[in-house]
Amino acid sequence: xxxxxxxxxxxxxxxxxxxxxxxxxxxxxxxxxxxxxxxxxxxxxxxxxxxxxxxxxxxxxxxxxxxxxxxxxxxxxxxxxxxxxxxxxxxxxxxxxxxxxxxxxxxxxxxxxxxxxxxxxxxxxxxxxxxxxxxxxxxxxxxxxxxxxxxxxxxxxxxxxxxxxxxxxxxxxxxxxxxxxxxxxxxxxxxxxxxxxxxxxxxxxxxxxxxxxxxxxxxxxxxxxxxxxxxxxxxxxxxxxxxxxxxxxxxxxxxxxxxxxxxxxxxxxxxxxxxxxxxxxxxxxxxxxxxxxxxxxxxxxxxxxxxxxxxxxxxxxxxxxxxxxxxxxxxxxxxxxxxxxxxxxxxxxxxxxxxxxxxxxxxxxxxxxxxxxxxxxxxxxxxxxxxxxxxxxxxxxxxxxxxxxxxxxxxxxxxxxxxxxxxxxxxxxxxxxxxxxxxxxxxxx
Numbered sequence: 001x002x003x004x005x006x007x008x009x010x011x012x013x014x015x016x017x018x019x020x021x022x023x024x025x026x027x028x029x030x031x032x033x034x035x036x037x038x039x040x041x042x043x044x045x046x047x048x049x050x051x052x053x054x055x056x057x058x059x060x061x062x063x064x065x066x067x068x069x070x071x072x073x074x075x076x077x078x079x080x081x082x083x084x085x086x087x088x089x090x091x092x093x094x095x096x097x098x099x100x101x102x103x104x105x106x107x108x109x110x111x112x113x114x115x116x117x118x119x120x121x122x123x124x125x126x127x128x129x130x131x132x133x134x135x136x137x138x139x140x141x142x143x144x145x146x147x148x149x150x151x152x153x154x155x156x157x158x159x160x161x162x163x164x165x166x167x168x169x170x171x172x173x174x175x176x177x178x179x180x181x182x183x184x185x186x187x188x189x190x191x192x193x194x195x196x197x198x199x200x201x202x203x204x205x206x207x208x209x210x211x212x213x214x215x216x217x218x219x220x221x222x223x224x225x226x227x228x229x230x231x232x233x234x235x236x237x238x239x240x241x242x243x244x245x246x247x248x249x250x251x252x253x254x255x256x257x258x259x260x261x262x263x264x265x266x267x268x269x270x271x272x273x274x275x276x277x278x279x280x281x282x283x284x285x286x287x288x289x290x291x292x293x294x295x296x297x298x299x300x301x302x303x304x305x306x307x308x309x310x311x312x313x314x315x316x317x318x319x320x321x322x323x324x325x326x327x328x329x330x331x332x333x334x335x336x337x338x339x340x341x342x343x344x345x346x347x348x349x350x351x352x353x354x355x356x357x358x359x360x361x362x363x364x365x366x367x368x369x370x371x372x373x374x375x376x377x378x379x380x381x382x383x384x385x386x387x388x389x390x391x392x393x394x395x396x397x398x399x400x401x402x403x404x405x406x407x408x409x410x411x412x413x414x415x416x417x418x419x420x421x422x423x424x425x426x427x428x429x430x431x432x433x434x435x436x437x438x439x440x441x442x443x444x445x
Contacts, residue, residue, distance in 0.1 A: 002033070005040055013041060019048040019360070020064040025072030027065040027385075028393070035396045048360070052293060058400055059281070059290045062382045063375065067363060087177040090203040091119040098167055099156065100125055100132035100207055122170075122204035128154075132164065133207040136171055140208075140215040165220055166191065168213035173206030174199050194221070237270045237395050242405045250407065262409030273405060277398065278383040282376075291375045295368055306361065309354040316347045 004010060015037065017023060023030045023044075037044055052060060083093040097103045101122040110117040131152045138148045145161050156164075169176045178198045179191055194217065236252035243249055248259060256263040280286065320343050327333045327340070386394060 002036065005036060005042060014043040014045055016045050016047065019046055020061060021068040021071075025068045027062070027069055028389075030061075030065050030068075031389075031393055031397070035393060038396065050293075050296060055401060056289065056293055058397070059286065059379065059382070060293050063290060063294050063378050066378045066381065067366065071359070071363070083177065084198060086119060087175050087198055087200050089119075090175060090200050091121060092175065093177045097122055097125075098170055099154075099160075099164060100129040100171065101204070122175075124205050124207070129207055132171065135161075136164070136168060136208050136216065137212060139165055140212045140219075142219065165216050168208070168216040169197075169199060169210070171207045172210045172213040173204055174201050174210075175203040236266055237391065237398060238266075238273060238402075238405060239395075241399065241402055242269070242407055245406055245408050257407075259409055264407070269405075269407070273398070273402070274386060277401060278386060281379050281383045287372050287376045287379060290379065291370060291372045294370050294375060303361070306354065306357050309350055309357065313347065313350050313354060316343055316350060319343060320347065 001015075020030065023033050034044060049060070049064065051057075087093050091106070092103070102125050103120045104123045105118040105120055108117045108119055131154050135145070135148055135152055135154055139145055145165075146158060149156065149161060154161075164171075166179070167176070176197055176199045178196060181190060181192055236257070238257070239252055240249065242257050244259060250257040250259045252258075252266060253263070255266055257266055257269055320340060323336050323340050323343070327336045330336065386397070389397065
């Protein structure tokens with residue numbers, strides 16, 4: 001979708017999406033995608049989300065995205081628990097075999113959906129195994145990895161070779177899991193500390209000793225700690241939004257917002273605005289308004305469509321069972337088998353739609369029963385999240401939320417070497433003034 005969005009030959013200007021969960025079940029992924037769409041002039045239209053005013057849309061989308069993320073996290077935890085149990089039993093948690101090994105299937109003796117359940121373990125690759133063993137032993141002695149790979153005939157990319165080093169304990173015969181952080185944690189580094197890794201010892205043949213593996217990991221960790229963090233330069237958060245009372249724009253200059261001879265530090269102004277927005281989002285009026293809009297967003301269905309799909313699924317199963325019996329009795333099963341394949345595709349489609357409808361029904365039921373306390377917690381989280389957004393997304397969020405920031409340069413003079421109080425009026429879309437500002441004759445902001 002992102003490639004199509006940025007294509008020069010694109011002929012469309014709107015994306016119709018079923019509901020907020022179809023973009024992504026992580027709020028920041030969803031916001032990043034919407035940020036890209038906005039920059040490129042593409043409108044997003046949700047089939048299952050009502051059209052509301054701009055400020056309500058921002059908050060309503062956040063509430064829905066929070067619920068999408070909760071559902072995703074619950075499903076993810078169940079999946080991760082199953083993978084961790086596989087590792088504890090000495091099986092692979094998934095993925096391809098590392099270079100130097102091959103996967104072998106183990107029959108567990110269980111049946112699921114009519115198919116035998118198998119799990120996998122690692123076995124040696126007689127060709128690649130000895131090569132990678134020599135390469136890892138050389139790396140433990142700090143020999144040049146690329147040159148050593150060329151000498152041994154290992155044709156792998158440099159990034160892949162680096163990954164193999166981090167998998168050194170796997171080559172020592174242990175199954176290791178939970179090495180990598182989730183996508184939402186990448187800011188803290190790609191890999192978790194070794195103390196958080198889950199390891200089951202002696203699950204497959206070893207290519208190197210554990211001492212060799214630990215020597216490789218110690219060198220990698222020392223190199224990582226010595227790298228300096230990268231700095232990032234951001235632009236002015238309120239660019240284009242700060243105006244004088246007569247509508248002239250303030251401009252960013254050398255860390256200040258400036259117009260004529262008047263200027264104010266950008267950090268001071270931005271902090272004041274963010275604090276005001278956070279106060280308004282948490283207000284009782286906002287909580288009550290968004291509770292009402294969330295309840296109206298999706299009303300629970302009567303279940304008729306779900307029952308219809310369940311009946312279709314049951315009928316399809318009966319037809320498939322009859323065809324299976326006929327296949328066993330005929331000497332020319334070709335046409336019957338083709339029909340069975342068609343029915344299997346139909347069955348999978350019905351099952352997928354049924355699962356989606358059941359999820360939607362659960363979410364609609366939860367939204368219809370949502371309480372102000374639930375919405376308050378979500379809005380509190382949204383206000384807190386403003387502090388964690390990167391500058392681009394925060395700028396986009398603030399730009400959608402705020403209609404104008406009016407700052408009078410006449411109030412920025414100095415008296416006796418100290419700055420006078422500043423009158424700052426922030427107009428937030430769709431929100432009535434809720435709090436008092438610094439002493440002045442203007443209305444509360």
